[in-house]
Each structure stands twice: as C-alpha cells, then as structure tokens.
Amino acid sequence: MEETNFILLWKEQYEKIDQSLVINKRLLKESISQKAESQLQSLIRSKAIGAVIAVLYLVLLGIVLSYAILNYSPTAIYFIMSIGSIFLINVKALHDYIKHLVWANNIDYNGDVVAIQQKLTRLQLSIANHIRVMFLQLPFWTTFYLSSEWFPAEMGWRYIVFQIFLTGSFAYLAYFLFRNLTLANLNKKWVRSLLSGAGGKKVMKALAFYQEIESFKAG
Amino acid sequence: MTPGNQQDIFISTIEAHKGILYKIVNTYCKDEEDRKDLSQEIVIKLWKSFESFDPRFRYSTWMYKIALNVAISHYRKEKRRKNISSPYPESIFNLSDTPVESQTEIHGSFLSRFISQLKELDKALMLLYLEEKSHKEIAEILGITETNVATRIGRIKVVLKQKFSQTIT
Numbered sequence: 114m115e116e117t118n119f120i121l122l123w124k125e126q127y128e129k130i131d132q133s134l135v136i137n138k139r140l141l142k143e144s145i146s147q148k149a150e151s152q153l154q155s156l157i158r159s160k161a162i163g164a165v166i167a168v169l170y171l172v173l174l175g176i177v178l179s180y181a182i183l184n185y186s187p188t189a190i191y192f193i194m195s196i197g198s199i200f201l202i203n204v205k206a207l208h209d210y211i212k213h214l215v216w217a218n219n220i221d222y223n224g225d226v227v228a229i230q231q232k233l234t235r236l237q238l239s240i241a242n243h244i245r246v247m248f249l250q251l252p253f254w255t256t257f258y259l260s261s262e263w264f265p266a267e268m269g270w271r272y273i274v275f276q277i278f279l280t281g282s283f284a285y286l287a288y289f290l291f292r293n294l295t296l297a298n299l300n301k302k303w304v305r306s307l308l309s310g311a312g313g314k315k316v317m318k319a320l321a322f323y324q325e326i327e328s329f330k331a332g
Numbered sequence: 333m334t335p336g337n338q339q340d341i342f343i344s345t346i347e348a349h350k351g352i353l354y355k356i357v358n359t360y361c362k363d364e365e366d367r368k369d370l371s372q373e374i375v376i377k378l379w380k381s382f383e384s385f386d387p388r389f390r391y392s393t394w395m396y397k398i399a400l401n402v403a404i405s406h407y408r409k410e411k412r413r414k415n416i417s418s419p420y421p422e423s424i425f426n427l428s429d430t431p432v433e434s435q436t437e438i439h440g441s442f443l444s445r446f447i448s449q450l451k452e453l454d455k456a457l458m459l460l461y462l463e464e465k466s467h468k469e470i471a472e473i474l475g476i477t478e479t480n481v482a483t484r485i486g487r488i489k490v491v492l493k494q495k496f497s498q499t500i501t
Contacts, residue, residue: 119443119492123462126440131351133427140424141343144372145379222401223381223394225475226456229401322452329453332480 164214167207174200188262195257202250206243213239231326237319238296244308245294252284296320342382346375349395352463354425356396359448359459360403364423370406371424374399396465396473400456439500446495454488461485 178196181189217236222229255276265273290307298304299320346353353374361367377398385394447458453474460470471478 119489120462120464122440122443126444127351127355130354130427134350134354135426136343136347136350137424137426138343141346141375142339144375144424145339145342221381221384222377222398223384224397224401226397226400226404226453226473227475229397230404230453233405325451325453329451329484330476330480332476332483 161214164207164211167203167210171200171203171207174203188260190261191259191264192257195253198253199250199257202246202253206246209239209243209246227326227330231323234319234323234326238323245291248287248290248294251287252280255280255283338382342379345382345391345395346378349392350425352392352395353399355459355463356399356403357425359444359455360406360452362448366406368423370403373406374402375424377402393469393473396460400459400473404452404456439496442496442499443492446492450488454484457481457484458488 174196178193178200181193181196185193213236217233220229220232220236259276264276268276293301294304294307299308299317305317353371357367357370357374361370378395381394381398385391447455447462450458456474457470460473465473467478467481470481474481
C-alpha cells in the first residue's frame with residue numbers, strides 16, 4: 114500500500130461522517146452544567162470515604178493517646194510509645210493518601226500527553242508506597258499492652274524470650290516488607306498477591322503502561 | 333465575558349471541532365456505552381479547562397491534548413467511569429444518517445480497526461498523523477521529539493501495511 118493511502122483512506126472514511134455528525138446541544142449544555150459537575154463531586158466523595166474512615170480511626174487513637182499522656186504514669190510508657198508510633202505512621206499514610214487524592218483531582222489535562230500520562234501513572238503506582246508505610250506499625254502492636262509495672266521485672270525468662278522473639282519477628286517482617294514492597298519488585302508473585310487487595314491489578318496495569326511510556330519516549 | 337456568553341463560545345468551539353472529538357472517541361472505545369461516557373468526560377474536562385485556555389495556541393491543539401489525555405486514561409479508569417456514567421440515554425455526538433459502505437469505506441474501517449489495536453500512545457500518534465498534523469505539532473501535543481515522531485510513524489506504517497496485506501489477500 115502506498116504511503117499516502119493511509120491518510121487518504123482515513124479522510125474518505127470520515128468525510129461522510131464529518132458531514133452527518135450532529136451535536137446534541139441540549140446534552141452538551143447539561144454535561145457542562147452543575148449537574149455533571151455534581152456527579153464528579155459525588156465520585157470524589159465516594160473515594161474520600163476511605164479517608165474519612167481513616168480520620169475516625171486516627172481520632173480514636175488520638176483520644177486514647179491523649180488520655181494516656183494526660184494521666185501519665187511511668188507504667189504506661191510502653192503503651193504511650195506504641196500507640197504514639199502507630200498514630201504517627203497512620204497520620205503519615207493518611208497525609209500521603211489525601212495529598213494524592215487532591216493531586217489526582219487537580220491534574221490539568223491540558224499538557225503534553227506523555228508528561229500527563231506519566232504523572233497519572235506515577236500517581237497510581239504510589240499505592241505501593243502507602244501500603245509499605247502501613248506495615249511499619251506491625252511491631253508496635255506487640256508492645257502496646259506491656260507495662261513497666263510487670264515487664265520485664267516480674268516476668269520469667271521464658272516470657273521475656275517469647276516477647277523479644279515476637280516483637281523481633283514483627284519488626285523484621287515490617288522491615289522486610291517495607292524494603293521489598295517496591296515497584297522494582299512487582300515482577301515477584303508474592304508482591305503482586307500482597308498488593309492485589311489494594312488494587313494490585315490496577316498497579317500492574319499502570320506499571321505496564323509506565324514501561325510503555327518509557328519505551329515510547331525512547332523512540 | 334458573562335458565563336452564558338462563555339458557554340456559547342464553548343459550544344461553538346465544540347461544534348467547529350466535533351470531528352476531532354468523534355474520531356478520538358471512536359478510536360479509543362469500541363463499545364457504544366463507553367463512547368457516550370468518554371464523550372461526556374472529555375467535554376467536561378474541556379469545559380473545566382476552557383476558562384484558562386491560552387489564545388496564543390490553537391483550539392485544535394488544546395482539544396487534542398485534553399481529549400487524548402482523557403481517552404488514554406480511560407482504560408485505567410474504567411470502573412470509575414462506570415460510576416459516573418451519564419444518566420442520559422443519548423450521546424453528545426450523533427450521526428444524522430448511516431453512511432453506505434463502499435469498497436473504500438470497508439478498507440477505511442479496516443484501517444480504523446488496526447489503529448484501535450495499537451498501543452495507547454501509538455494510537456494517539458497515528459491519529460494525529462492521519463489528521464495530517466505536522467511532525468512539529470505532533471511532537472508538541474505528545475511531548476516527544478520530532479525525530480521520535482518520524483521514527484515511530486515509519487515503524488507503525490510498516491506494521492499497518494503488513495496487516496492490510498494479510499487481511500486483503
């Protein structure tokens with residue numbers, strides 16, 4: 114087929130369509146009116162439900178933590194340190210989530226296609242980062258119930274060894290997951306499985322698209 | 333400019349460039365319902381961006397950038413778009429009559445099919461090429477170099493030729 118034929122074919126195919134193409138002005142007006150806007154807003158609201166639940170959880174943790182601090186007792190040091198760390202990790206995760214949510218809804222599509230698509234894809238891939246940060250709270254769930262009133266002084270060596278083993282295992286697991294739940298490891302099946310509950314398929318799709326963009330840019 | 337006035341200008345702009353939007357929607361969506369949703373999403377994004385439109389640029393360039401960005405993002409947002417799908421049974425873009433299919437038009441529909449089978453960014457590239465945009469303009473809309481535009485178009489044309497020869501023979 115001659116080089117110019119593709120353009121010619123395309124032109125001929127759409128020539129008639131161009132002539133018979135009609136715009137539904139009423140629908141167009143309605144689409145750009147407040148009505149359409151509110152549909153988009155309701156979507157944003159539905160996405161924000163997760164953030165609201167997280168805020169409520171943080172408020173609850175905050176109340177418990179404030180109570181423990183206000184009624185400070187040296188025996189509650191493990192509790193304050195553990196819940197405080199869990200609180201901070203969740204604040205960080207929520208902050209990142211909201212930041213990305215706002216960013217996603219404010220992206221100006223009037224930019225060159227490759228740059229905008231790369232931005233959108235990076236945003237989608239950032240889900241992996243939220244999850245790995247959340248895992249950092251694991252070891253603190255094994256220490257919040259301890260009290261300096263009875264630990265370690267009043268416990269036998271067996272319990273102390275068990276506690277060290279438990280917290281140590283959770284700390285190692287948290288460290289391991291934090292180190293390995295990265296985009297570079299998405300080729301590993303267990304990483305994909307772990308992320309699947311949080312939109313892993315989308316992450317994989319986004320990753321494939323990210324690679325496509327990179328190869329497109331390279332020429 | 334009053335809001336009503338701005339809306340009228342926007343509608344005339346869409347009217348003047350309706351072909352661009354129709355072709356993009358048609359290239360990126362096979363399903364009729366999907367097309368309706370995508371048309372609406374593109375129009376909403378265009379309207380949102382219309383206020384900040386820089387008159388130094390061409391309307392068509394602005395429209396291509398936004399429409400292509402929305403269309404390419406479409407497949408990753410499928411679920412989301414289903415949630416906001418329009419309650420309207422109609423479509424923004426309609427054909428007043430069904431064109432009769434001649435031999436050329438059948439070949440044209442093969443071309444459309446082959447283009448829609450390309451990767452998302454290659455589709456955008458070929459769409460702009462078939463719309464006879466210069467390499468410079470394509471490079472500006474897509475954000476790649478002119479050399480890259482030329483190289484990729486050359487490669488895709490080879491693939492298209494092969495597909496045509498396999499289908500027609």
